[in-house]
Structures are given as C-alpha cells and as structure tokens.
Amino acid sequence: MAIQRILRAVIMGPPGSGKGTVSGRIVKSFGLAHLSSGDLLRSNIKSKTELGLLMKSCIDQGQLVPDDVISRLILTEMRNMDQSSWLLDGFPRTVVQAESLDNVFRVDTVINLDVPFQTIKQRLTSRWVHQPSGRVYNIDFNPPKIAGIDDVTGEPLTQRDDDTPDTVNRRLKAYENQTQPVLEYYRSKGVLETFSGTETNKIWPHVQAFLSKKLLAQNETVGEKA
Numbered sequence: 036m037a038i039q040r041i042l043r044a045v046i047m048g049p050p051g052s053g054k055g056t057v058s059g060r061i062v063k064s065f066g067l068a069h070l071s072s073g074d075l076l077r078s079n080i081k082s083k084t085e086l087g088l089l090m091k092s093c094i095d096q097g098q099l100v101p102d103d104v105i106s107r108l109i110l111t112e113m114r115n116m117d118q119s120s121w122l123l124d125g126f127p128r129t130v131v132q133a134e135s136l137d138n139v140f141r142v143d144t145v146i147n148l149d150v151p152f153q154t155i156k157q158r159l160t161s162r163w164v165h166q167p168s169g170r171v172y173n174i175d176f177n178p179p180k181i182a183g184i185d186d187v188t189g190e191p192l193t194q195r196d197d198d199t200p201d202t203v204n205r206r207l208k209a210y211e212n213q214t215q216p217v218l219e220y221y222r223s224k225g226v227l228e229t230f231s232g233t234e235t236n237k238i239w240p241h242v243q244a245f246l247s248k249k250l251l252a253q254n255e256t257v258g259e260k261a
C-alpha cells in the first residue's frame with residue numbers, strides 16, 4: 036500500500052516481545068522507514084565509536100543507557116526523516132525520552148506488544164541475529180535455512196551479549212520500572228494501541244489490520260497539515 040500522508044509510529048513492548056520481528060513485517064507491508072535504537076547502539080559498538088565503547092558496559096549489564104545520549108543519537112538520526120513515514124523501535128523507553136521526542140515530532144500511534152515475561156525469557160536465549168542488517172532469527176520460531184548463517188547474505192549469525200538469563204532479568208526490571216510509565220504517558224495522549232498475546236503470528240494480523248485502517252483513515256484526510 037502506498038502511503039500518501041506521513042505516519043509517525045512507535046513500537047513498544049518488553050525486551051523479546053517481538054518488536055524487531057513485527058517491525059520487519061510492518062516495513063514490508065507498509066513501507067515505513069524503520070529506526071531501531073538497539074541496532075543503532077550495536078552498530079556504534081561494532082564500529083568502536085567513542086559513544087559505542089562508553090555504552091557497551093551499560094548495555095551488557097542490562098541497564099538503559101542515559102536519556103541524553105540516546106535522545107541525541109536518535110534525534111540526530113531522524114533529522115532527515117521529517118518528510119517520511121517512520122516506525123521507531125526501542126525509543127522512547129523513558130518518559131524523559133518521550134518528552135524529548137514530543138518536542139520535535141508528533142507521534143500518531145504507539146503499537147504496544149503485550150507479551151508475558153515468562154514467554155519472553157524462553158525466546159531470548161534462543162535468539163540469533165545478523166548484526167549488520169538487524170535481521171533476527173530464533174532456533175524454535177524462525178530458524179535460518181542453514182544453522183548459524185543469515186538467509187540473505189550468507190554471513191554468520193551471532194548471539195547478543197545481553198541475551199543471557201541474568202541480563203534478561205535485569206532488562207525486564209528496567210522495563211517495569213522505567214518503560215512501563217511511558218505506556219501511561221501515551222495512553223493519556225490517546226495514541227496507545229495494545230496487542231496482547233504469546234505468539235507473533237497471532238498478534239501480527241491484528242497489527243496489520245489496525246495499521247491498514249489507520250492509514251486509510253489518514254489518507255482520507257489528505258490535505259490537512261501533516
């Protein structure tokens with residue numbers, strides 16, 4: 036579907052809830068530009084930028100990186116995106132970050148993946164990623180065609196340093212304490228849309244239907260200020 040009016044969306048959910056997986060499907064179906072804060076941080080770590088090296092220990096310990104650092108990184112990256120529809124994945128994760136985004140862009144919709152913590156813990160230890168692209172696999176759910184190899188490029192897959200059971204627990208705590216208040220923030224603005232379940236394949240058709248409807252409604256009002 037071609038997008039005529041700009042849609043600014045955020046995808047939220049605990050670590051491992053399927054944000055990356057669902058984002059991939061949204062990009063494929065609706066052609067939004069996708070920006071993942073985790074991918075951006077990991078690419079800084081990989082290319083050993085000063086910021087990447089500073090943030091690595093924070094990430095490996097399952098803590099959030101400081102608000103000012105991530106807000107600056109994301110908002111700089113978004114400078115050229117003001118004329119396109121986008122999907123932010125992993126940002127904002129605190130109310131302070133949500134406010135800094137609000138100062139620059141209006142968010143039209145927030146897709147909240149509500150997946151139980153118990154389901155998530157099992158998933159993350161069997162997650163494999165192709166780091167350069169952010170493509171994500173799972174031994175049980177969507178295994179690569181050849182074990183350990185990215186389907187598209189043939190390059191090796193890796194496991195994330197922060198996908199160990201202890202660090203996953205710390206990330207879930209950070210989610211409860213720091214990120215859940217962001218859901219309230221967006222709920223009070225009337226833009227939060229929650230999708231609950233334990234399987235991405237069952238959640239996805241609802242997300243897809245919601246976005247189709249949303250885009251249709253937006254396109255009917257083309258001409259209004261974006």
Ligand SMILES: Nc1nc2c(ncn2[C@@H]2O[C@H](COP(=O)(O)OP(=O)(O)O)[C@@H](O)[C@H]2O)c(=O)[nH]1
Pocket residue numbers: 048049050051052053054055056057158159161162163171172173174175176177233234235236
């Ligand atoms: N078993 C199972 N694994 C899933 C499902 N949906 C996603 N995954 C896997 O769970 C892991 C976390 O998903 P991801 O999209 O990376 O979540 P994110 O951390 O919220 O971005 C990945 O290895 C996915 O392949 C599902 O419905 N069932």
Ligand SMILES: Nc1ncnc2c1ncn2[C@@H]1O[C@H](COP(=O)(O)OP(=O)(O)O)[C@@H](O)[C@H]1O
Pocket residue numbers: 049050051054072073074076093094095097098099100101105124125126127128129132197206
């Ligand atoms: N918006 C953010 N604010 C603070 N830290 C972040 C943010 N986004 C990502 N991070 C850091 O990067 C890590 C990995 O994030 P991400 O790839 O989104 O993974 P997941 O959703 O599986 O936790 C987080 O645990 C955190 O340390």
